[in-house]
Amino acid sequence: MTSTATTGHEKLTMAQALNRALRESMAADDSVVVFGEDVGALGGVFRITDGLTAEFGDTRCFDTPLAESGIVGMAVGMAMNGMRPVVEMQFDAFAYPAFEQITSHVAKMRNRTRGTVSLPMVIRIPYAGGIGGVEHHCDSSEAYYAHTPGLHVVTPANAADAHRLLRAAIASPDPVVFMEPKKLYWTKEEVDLGAELPGIGRAMIRREGTDATLIAYGPSVPVALEAAEVAAQEGRSLQVVDLRSIVPFDDETVCAAVRSTGRAVVVAEAPGFASVASEIVARVTERCFHSLAAPVRRAVGFDIPFPAPKLEHVQLPGVDRVLDAVDDLQWDLS
Amino acid sequence: MTRDLDLLLPSPHPVELIDPTGRTVAEATRELPDDAALLRAFAGLTTARRINDQASALARQGRLAVYPSSHGQEACQVAAAQVLTDDDWLFPTYRDTAAVVLRGVDVAEAFLPLQGAWHSGYDPHEHRTAPQATPLATQLLHAVGVAHAARLRGEPTVALALCGDGATSEGDFHEALNFAAVFRAPVVFLVQNNQYAISVPLARQSVAPSLAHKGIGYGVPGERVDGNDVAALLAVLGTAMARARAGEGPQLVEAHTYRMQPHTNADDSRRYRQDDEVAGWAERDPLARLETWLRQHDLLDDARLAAVTADADQLAARMRTELAGDATPEPAELFAHVYATPTPQLVEQAAVVADELSREDAHR
Ligand SMILES: Cc1ncc(C[n+]2csc(CCOP(=O)(O)OP(=O)(O)O)c2C)c(N)n1
Ligand SMILES: [Mg+2]
Numbered sequence: 100m101t102s103t104a105t106t107g108h109e110k111l112t113m114a115q116a117l118n119r120a121l122r123e124s125m126a127a128d129d130s131v132v133v134f135g136e137d138v139g140a141l142g143g144v145f146r147i148t149d150g151l152t153a154e155f156g157d158t159r160c161f162d163t164p165l166a167e168s169g170i171v172g173m174a175v176g177m178a179m180n181g182m183r184p185v186v187e188m189q190f191d192a193f194a195y196p197a198f199e200q201i202t203s204h205v206a207k208m209r210n211r212t213r214g215t216v217s218l219p220m221v222i223r224i225p226y227a228g229g230i231g232g233v234e235h236h237c238d239s240s241e242a243y244y245a246h247t248p249g250l251h252v253v254t255p256a257n258a259a260d261a262h263r264l265l266r267a268a269i270a271s272p273d274p275v276v277f278m279e280p281k282k283l284y285w286t287k288e289e290v291d292l293g294a295e296l297p298g299i300g301r302a303m304i305r306r307e308g309t310d311a312t313l314i315a316y317g318p319s320v321p322v323a324l325e326a327a328e329v330a331a332q333e334g335r336s337l338q339v340v341d342l343r344s345i346v347p348f349d350d351e352t353v354c355a356a357v358r359s360t361g362r363a364v365v366v367a368e369a370p371g372f373a374s375v376a377s378e379i380v381a382r383v384t385e386r387c388f389h390s391l392a393a394p395v396r397r398a399v400g401f402d403i404p405f406p407a408p409k410l411e412h413v414q415l416p417g418v419d420r421v422l423d424a425v426d427d428l429q430w431d432l433s
Numbered sequence: 434m435t436r437d438l439d440l441l442l443p444s445p446h447p448v449e450l451i452d453p454t455g456r457t458v459a460e461a462t463r464e465l466p467d468d469a470a471l472l473r474a475f476a477g478l479t480t481a482r483r484i485n486d487q488a489s490a491l492a493r494q495g496r497l498a499v500y501p502s503s504h505g506q507e508a509c510q511v512a513a514a515q516v517l518t519d520d521d522w523l524f525p526t527y528r529d530t531a532a533v534v535l536r537g538v539d540v541a542e543a544f545l546p547l548q549g550a551w552h553s554g555y556d557p558h559e560h561r562t563a564p565q566a567t568p569l570a571t572q573l574l575h576a577v578g579v580a581h582a583a584r585l586r587g588e589p590t591v592a593l594a595l596c597g598d599g600a601t602s603e604g605d606f607h608e609a610l611n612f613a614a615v616f617r618a619p620v621v622f623l624v625q626n627n628q629y630a631i632s633v634p635l636a637r638q639s640v641a642p643s644l645a646h647k648g649i650g651y652g653v654p655g656e657r658v659d660g661n662d663v664a665a666l667l668a669v670l671g672t673a674m675a676r677a678r679a680g681e682g683p684q685l686v687e688a689h690t691y692r693m694q695p696h697t698n699a700d701d702s703r704r705y706r707q708d709d710e711v712a713g714w715a716e717r718d719p720l721a722r723l724e725t726w727l728r729q730h731d732l733l734d735d736a737r738l739a740a741v742t743a744d745a746d747q748l749a750a751r752m753r754t755e756l757a758g759d760a761t762p763e764p765a766e767l768f769a770h771v772y773a774t775p776t777p778q779l780v781e782q783a784a785v786v787a788d789e790l791s792r793e794d795a796h797r
Contacts (some may be wrong), residue, residue, distance in 0.1 A: 139633075140705040193569075233499055234567055402776075
């Protein structure tokens with residue numbers, strides 16, 4: 100699969116890359132509609148939908164009344180009737196009123212209609228910490244969705260992936276919960292939007308390394324990369340895997356990576372208990388047990404409500420917590 | 434029990450007792466509150482305006498993480514606090530910090546969450562004031578619950594629940610009205626219709642004849658009031674509270690007002706509204722209107738005004754010192770209140786944090 104329309108290198112933030120993906124998808128397919136809270140004139144509180152109403156008109160990108168269950172429920176109906184809705188939840192914690200629609204209908208429609216009704220829709224959710232947000236503005240809610248069979252759960256860690264994966268999500272015949280790490284929205288980088296990148300369901304190696312593998316996704320990928328950089332200066336070679344897609348999960352890439360080093364640490368912001376990180380540890384342990392020199396460790400958030408924002412540095416796994424976990428990988432035994 | 438539709442219908446125009454020029458409305462449908470109440474309201478308005486100005490300044494300086502100002506909506510803030518007795522409960526939103534302070538909560542505690550604390554600041558029981566709610570409309574059901582429990586326990590409590598125009602679109606708003614009506618709970622819902630939900634104007638939020646009409650379908654009487662006329666608010670809310678206290682059930686009050694400033698200091702309102710619209714509402718300012726009226730009725734002179742202003746200044750000064758933002762919160766506390774007794778895992782995790790932080794300190 101290649102993404103059409105844009106080629107060539109340019110400097111873009113993740114926010115701009117997402118905006119570009121929406122534009123291209125809307126231009127390519129009239130059935131793509133964007134709606135949610137403040138996505139019209141304001142362009143979304145994070146400006147991801149900036150200019151879409153001006154360019155495509157307010158039947159293609161529009162504000163709804165303030166009701167998340169309404170937004171997702173209406174998207175279900177529109178997707179049942181030939182459209183491809185891309186809806187925005189304003190913040191992670193404000194998607195919860197839509198939880199009923201997401202878990203009972205978005206996730207189950209294909210299955211309960213034995214494949215006759217598909218829901219090609221995308222639910223975009225800005226998520227996780229790192230922006231100094233006050234109460235209720237920084238939840239790591241990915242596990243709720245990942246735990247719900249029927250939903251694809253995707254989370255980019257850079258602008259190129261944001262563009263590539265959002266286009267793929269909109270083109271997908273299945274509903275995709277598209278989780279956007281807020282703290283990466285404004286990171287500018289050189290991207291080639293025409294480059295061929297793996298689609299949904301594939302992880303990527305972000306940094307080669309031989310001593311241990313860091314497995315990360317979304318907001319934790321830059322932390323893992325930074326930790327690998329620090330470790331390199333200390334003489335330890337860490338490999339970094341970026342999941343990109345939580346569901347479907349790329350067992351093949353992740354396990355091959357772990358087998359190549361024999362040690363692994365999972366890095367994630369969410370509270371560790373019953374989390375995506377737990378699932379990764381379980382899968383890797385089940386599949387790579389005989390290649391492992393030490394138990395797989397986690398550098399994750401504590402099991403507390405997100406403490407915004409004065410103490411968020413205490414909650415979020417930083418380089419030190421990652422390297423502590425790496426240090427615990429029983430090096431003296433090998 | 435079916436209710437007569439006439440009893441549920443809001444008046445065709447918002448109740449107004451003092452007009453925007455500060456004159457008593459001739460054909461007013463309610464009695465004016467007494468002089469003492471209006472003087473108290475004036476002091477409240479002055480304080481609330483100062484709180485807004487000072488908090489906005491602190492947000493600009495980065496002393497507050499964010500501030501959603503209620504500038505222009507102070508009459509609603511003041512009336513909401515003033516109609517409550519010590520038995521009553523207030524259920525405020527993120528925009529209602531002024532009401533919370535006027536209810537008696539210390540500014541140093543009220544502003545903690547906006548400063549970036551991990552918790553909601555004050556002890557809700559102390560002032561019978563729920564934590565300020567950010568997830569929209571969710572607090573309305575809690576108000577119904579508190580009110581219903583009070584009835585079951587034979588307490589004279591009425592719950593006053595605040596929300597915005599946008600929040601009336603959330604499912605919880607509708608469920609709260611219905612529950613309150615079915616259980617005849619002593620709740621008053623005050624919708625501060627400030628014409629916007631962030632960027633979305635009321636016209637795109639609802640095409641109901643008014644937000645107060647939303648009560649009809651649930652059997653909850655609705656009333657509309659000029660939200661910049663504190664006299665009218667005191668009268669309408671006072672009646673609603675009295676009705677609720679007398680066991681006559683919930684009421685929905687829609688206050689017509691205007692959010693004079695951006696949604697928060699982080700918002701750019703030029704993207705969705707015109708300056709002249711804002712200027713038009715400046716002429717309906719709640720503070721100026723009551724000041725004119727009080728002066729015309731010889732209830733306010735320069736000396737009295739100076740005294741009221743001095744009190745407000747003192748509060749602002751306290752905000753500047755208390756909210757200087759130097760206090761470092763204690764990380765260990767993050768693990769103390771998740772459950773009544775921390776789980777074994779949390780005890781372990783607290784130790785991990787202590788270790789991480791001590792090594793960080795050693796680094797410095
Ligand atoms: C459930 C939920 N969805 C979205 C938000 C984000 N949000 C915060 S304030 C706001 C607008 C609310 O408008 P309104 O109810 O009119 O109150 P106002 O801010 O104008 O006082 C929105 C969308 C939220 N806090 N909670
Ligand atoms: Mg509003």
